[in-house]
Amino acid sequence: MLNLDWFQPYDGVIHSTGVIYAAICNLPRDMRFKRENMLVLGLLPGPNEVSLHQINHYLAPIVNELVLLWDGVTFDNTFEKICGHISALSSCYRCEKKANYENHKYNFAGMDNMSEWFINRNSAQFCENALGWRRCNSNAARNRFVKTTGVRWSELLRLPYFDPIQFLSIDPMHCLFLGIAKWIVKRIWVDENILKPETLKEIQKKMNQFQVPADIGRIPGKVECGEGFANFTADQWRIFFNIYATVSLWKHLPGVDKKILTRFVRICSILVGRIVQSNLMDEAHQKLVEIVKIIEQNYGRDMITLNLHLSLHLYECAKDFGPLYAFWCFSFERMNGMLGKMLTSKNILFLLKLILNSIPLFIF
Known part of the structure; x- marks a missing residue:
């Protein structure tokens, strides 16, 4: 279970720091979200949140490791923006519902015809469109493609088991x-x-x-x-x-x-x-x-x-x-608070220890 979250580590300063967390869902629920069992896969220092497809630069090294794990790893004795969707304000991640733009703002009204749009999106079509986005040779072409399909490429799509519709949970x-x-x-x-x-x-x-x-x-x-x-x-x-x-x-x-x-x-x-x-x-x-x-x-x-x-x-x-x-995000929010409090000189060694215990880790 991956989660990208942003928080403000400093008082009185607008500075967003991002963290890519992972929780191991094979662990029982009472162990899954304990601090020692949660993985810090990446720290995004900020000061601003990354936008659109730029998140792929941060996901790529993590996905490389996940691909290796999927293929199988031998150990010796020494040893949810991120999925390629556009903003949910204009289109639902999981079904065919498109937002209505009325009175200068978006809404998701239209319950009278719910049977027409409450249909799961097609994962195969999504992946095909994502590959189409990669083939665009300019930012302008990519923007036009996104307006038409509502899809961007995500590095997570390199994972052979990843379903960009079903694997995207609602918190x-x-x-x-x-x-x-x-x-x-x-x-x-x-x-x-x-x-x-x-x-x-x-x-x-x-x-x-x-x-x-x-x-x-x-x-x-x-x-x-x-x-x-x-x-x-x-x-x-x-x-x-x-x-x-x-x-x-x-x-x-x-x-x-x-x-x-x-x-x-x-x-x-x-x-x-x-x-x-x-x-x-x-x-x-x-x-x-x-x-x-x-x-x-x-x-x-x-x-x-x-x-x-x-x-x-x-x-x-x-x-x-x-x-x-x-799968709700209370535990990830708690980790944000812990990391924010650790950004002081007396806690920096403990923070480094926490980070080094999370393997793999990438600081960008």
């Missing part, structure tokens, strides 16, 4: 919690004045009455701050909807929004489980479809965001990779 942390949960509360209920400032104070007061086990994580305590629900982390959004949302929000929401709330709470309760059943995943998928339809019908096409669309593919990802907790 539940960003999609479900930072994407949909945050968006529903802040963009619909707070910005549309359904939850007013005085209402937020009542919600906070109600939440303060909860008695919850200490091991569930940090309890959200910022509901009434600023514009409402200020600076909630992904984990706090997860906790909020799984524990607090139904009781604290119910009397403040109109009928349509109660439908959104009950469905989303049920979705979260199913998807965050460590053991999932096929019939429950079917239920979660159906309720996600219902939420998107309710929002489109009651709040307009402009409100159907990329994350709402991508959530429709979480069911497929769960079938391919297991329960959502087995």
Whole structure:
């Protein structure tokens, strides 16, 4: 499992540092994301994020090593931009859905004809188009080719087993919690004045009455701050909807929004489980479809965001990779925080030790 993530290692300075991580999916889930078992394959020093196909320069040496591993390696005693897709803001990675450009912005509305576009993209056609991109002899030709096909070349396509459609998972942390949960509360209920400032104070007061086990994580305590629900982390959004949302929000929401709330709470309760059943995943998928339809019908096409669309593919990802907790990005975000804190003189030796323990490693 590969993940490219960017973070800001310095305070008060705009400087993006990138890290290419790998997790070994053959390890049990309780061991897979431990610090000592995660691989740091590459550090991209910045100060800016690389763009478009330039990521291939960083992927090439990593892919060379992966090809050797695929062919077989004998050891003696001495010894998800990155896949070639264009921006998801204009076209879905996994299905045939294209974004609508309306009112000067993109949306993914169109649930009435879902059967026409909710079809898996063709991996063979994608690879053929990627090779076509490589044959372009100028940047202008490549740009025209991308506008036509929506595909670029990726070094990962040199791996004989790599499927650029199926192997590209949707991260539940960003999609479900930072994407949909945050968006529903802040963009619909707070910005549309359904939850007013005085209402937020009542919600906070109600939440303060909860008695919850200490091991569930940090309890959200910022509901009434600023514009409402200020600076909630992904984990706090997860906790909020799984524990607090139904009781604290119910009397403040109109009928349509109660439908959104009950469905989303049920979705979260199913998807965050460590053991999932096929019939429950079917239920979660159906309720996600219902939420998107309710929002489109009651709040307009402009409100159907990329994350709402991508959530429709979480069911497929769960079938391919297991329960959502087995491939969400919480562990990679934790590694970002650890690496950021290590960029000081007293920790630099520990950072070097961590890097040297990750083989292969490439610093660009």
